[in-house]
Amino acid sequence: MSRYRQMQVFAAVAQTGSLAAAARQLEQSPAAVMRSIAALEARLNNCLLIRGPRGVELSPAGEQFAVSCRQILEQTAVAERSAAGLHANPAGQLILSLPQLMDQQVFMPIALDYLAAFPDVQLTTRTSAGVPKLLEENIDVALVVGQLPNSSGFAMPLGTVRSVVCASPAYLATWGRPHTPDDLKRHRSVLTTATDQQSEWRFRSERSSRLVRPAPVLTCTTQRAAIQAAILGLGLIRCMSYEAHHELQSGLLEPVLSDFASQPLPAQLIYRDGRRAEARVRTFIDFATPRLRAHPAFLGA
The missing domain is CATH 3.40.190.10 (Periplasmic binding protein-like II)
Known part of the structure; x- marks a missing residue:
């Protein structure tokens, strides 16, 4: 089995938390999934899964490898879609993180306009305090209020709030x-x-x-x-x-x-991969940024 296929199998197990569930998702037998994980652990000379009476859990090394696998598989999928000419047609699920009440007060009209312009995208919003970890939490775009750490990826300033x-x-x-x-x-x-x-x-x-x-x-x-x-x-x-x-x-x-009043705080959209991001992410950034900057809830970009 190829290394890429082993990563796909391990990512499925990490996502579902179960060998049997991963086997159903991949349309393989549980025995084939177990053999793939065993071969992967032998090749890496490390334990990725902790097996117990209630199923499997990721070891510390497994948690780190799962993040890397997800990133590699996502980038590979993007490259394949781009080569096939699908990159210009945004589609699929877009996961957006927002501060509490931002959806009600600011964002929902913009979301409706975006979905009308790109009907093949399905938008999911989550409430998050602080700066979410985009890759680890499987978030495509986050609207963040406050100062950003250096590792937050790409950012589009929107203005300030206080x-x-x-x-x-x-x-x-x-x-x-x-x-x-x-x-x-x-x-x-x-x-x-x-x-x-x-x-x-x-x-x-x-x-x-x-x-x-x-x-x-x-x-x-x-x-x-x-x-x-x-x-x-x-x-x-x-x-x-x-x-x-x-x-x-x-x-x-x-x-x-x-x-x-205290000093105003910056507001920004953060995302991964910059201009290499998938079409649904890039179109959302390009669509939402000027509308958010013009919104009176923000004090100016």
């Missing part, structure tokens, strides 16, 4: 509008456990930054619920500007303490 403190007009009419961070001591707040920074609110002054610990009247597990509570007048909320974009634009929420 954290905002806001409240409903009804709340501000009853409790007054805070003018400095110290005024928050006399206010009610709504917090969320969705991020690690909600227990302390950081504000910027002329020469330094200031941390304030708001006293919550309500703590929610999601930012969506916290925003809804703020709309209903329960208290002040701190969120990213895009997370409450529609509410801020429509006047359901009003920003306060804008003079003390």
